[in-house]
Amino acid sequence: MSYKKLVPIIYLKDTKAYSDEALTNLISDDAVSVADSFSANGADEIIIMDLSYDDASHDEAIGIIRQITKALDTPVIAGGNVKRVEDVKKYLYAGAKAALLDESRESNMIMMKEVCDRFGKDKIALIYRAYDKDVIQLAKDNEIAFVFVKDGVSYKEAVADFDGIPAIVETSVLFDEIIAFDLVAGISGSIISTTDYDFMKKKHELTKNGIVMNTFTSSIPFSDFKLNKEGLIPVIVQDYKTDEVLMLAYMNEESFNLTIETGRMTYFSRSRNEIWVKGLTSGHFQYVRSIEIDCDNDTLLAKVKQIGAACHTGNKSCFYRNLVSTEYAQTNPLKVFNNVMSIIEDRKQHPKEGSYTNYLFDKGIDKILKKCGEEATEVIIAAKNPDPEEIKYEISDFLYHVMVLMVLKGVTWEDIVKELANR
Numbered sequence: 303m304s305y306k307k308l309v310p311i312i313y314l315k316d317t318k319a320y321s322d323e324a325l326t327n328l329i330s331d332d333a334v335s336v337a338d339s340f341s342a343n344g345a346d347e348i349i350i351m352d353l354s355y356d357d358a359s360h361d362e363a364i365g366i367i368r369q370i371t372k373a374l375d376t377p378v379i380a381g382g383n384v385k386r387v388e389d390v391k392k393y394l395y396a397g398a399k400a401a402l403l404d405e406s407r408e409s410n411m412i413m414m415k416e417v418c419d420r421f422g423k424d425k426i427a428l429i430y431r432a433y434d435k436d437v438i439q440l441a442k443d444n445e446i447a448f449v450f451v452k453d454g455v456s457y458k459e460a461v462a463d464f465d466g467i468p469a470i471v472e473t474s475v476l477f478d479e480i481i482a483f484d485l486v487a488g489i490s491g492s493i494i495s496t497t498d499y500d501f502m503k504k505k506h507e508l509t510k511n512g513i514v515m516n517t518f519t520s521s522i523p524f525s526d527f528k529l530n531k532e533g534l535i536p537v538i539v540q541d542y543k544t545d546e547v548l549m550l551a552y553m554n555e556e557s558f559n560l561t562i563e564t565g566r567m568t569y570f571s572r573s574r575n576e577i578w579v580k581g582l583t584s585g586h587f588q589y590v591r592s593i594e595i596d597c598d599n600d601t602l603l604a605k606v607k608q609i610g611a612a613c614h615t616g617n618k619s620c621f622y623r624n625l626v627s628t629e630y631a632q633t634n635p636l637k638v639f640n641n642v643m644s645i646i647e648d649r650k651q652h653p654k655e656g657s658y659t660n661y662l663f664d665k666g667i668d669k670i671l672k673k674c675g676e677e678a679t680e681v682i683i684a685a686k687n688p689d690p691e692e693i694k695y696e697i698s699d700f701l702y703h704v705m706v707l708m709v710l711k712g713v714t715w716e717d718i719v720k721e722l723a724n725r
Contacts, residue, residue, distance in 0.1 A: 306508075310495040341375070349402075354383050467485075529600075543636075643709065646709045
């Protein structure tokens with residue numbers, strides 16, 4: 303189901319975050335922490351306007367955008383300093399969901415078709431500042447993803463002009479009427495771009511008024527849950543990326559409802575006999591990604607984004623002490639890849655005599671690239687062989703050399719998985 307979005311904005315200059323293009327409202331000197339606050343408070347997406355003024359500051363801004371997209375799950379839309387196609391590529395390669403072209407720059411309009419063809423129409427959006435029928439027609443012809451309607455432009459006229467292209471409207475005033483308007487896909491602007499803005503609360507408020515928002519809603523009522531004699535239901539908590547079991551806790555109806563409303567895991571403490579928000583004291587919050595119920599309706603499984611450690615001991619998981627075990631082959635792909643990467647990273651940090659991995663690192667980038675090319679060729683040759691065993695071996699060999707390259711360039715499997723998910 304399509305829903306409307308709350309999209310705070312960061313006007314980025316010299317690592318500082320402002321909420322307006324005139325740079326009169328400073329949010330913080332640390333743009334990364336601002337984006338993290340937006341995400342933690344329930345923003346649907348984040349717009350970052352790069353106000354860099356030379357190549358060095360542009361590269362610095364790209365680096366900050368990369369830090370933000372690497373740290374957060376919340377999609378980022380970037381723009382502000384597009385002078386050539388390469389700048390669009392930089393924003394997208396930094397992890398942005400889409401790049402913004404500015405209709406006030408003729409060069410941006412000239413390159414619109416090229417970047418839409420090269421990167422995909424869903425990756426390109428338009429900053430709309432003033433009426434221009436040629437710009438409007440160009441955007442419609444290229445079927446861009448959405449229009450970012452600047453504050454001060456009539457959103458009703460913009461929606462009508464673009465005839466079907468969704469609009470995110472920047473505003474500094476109360477927006478309930480605006481977001482309810484057809485084809486307004488979301489709201490941005492200074493009114494929601496503060497680090498203490500409660501996006502989840504506002505989205506629940508709008509939902510009650512009949513506007514479809516991205517909120518958590520339980521598919522069955524709490525009254526259908528089978529509770530223990532204390533009126534509680536156990537919750538198994540997993541890391542949403544790795545499926546690692548982090549902890550076991552309990553919920554009553556109040557804590558379950560608070561979890562749904564806020565998006566932060568909230569439990570009932572049996573020892574203290576009170577509601578507790580995980581992380582309220584430590585800062586180690588758990589942000590809901592999904593909650594499932596078992597076949598008997600008596601146990602919940604929550605997949606969360608864990609900040610810091612889940613366990614009060616400082617361990618990532620409460621289940622860190624082994625009681626019994628046997629040897630077995632690890633087949634979880636991401637765990638296997640990460641384990642191999644850990645060994646390669648360890649070799650780089652702590653060289654071992656006779657190690658082939660250290661031989662590659664010592665020879666440098668050209669040798670590693672040469673081996674990646676050779677192994678890719680071996681995969682192609684093996685693919686012509688009817689025996690599947692050969693291609694399995696060659697692909698494994700190729701992936702190992704690629705992982706050496708990844709460690710050398712500081713790229714992780716999480717980076718790769720996130721990039722693939724964005725596609």
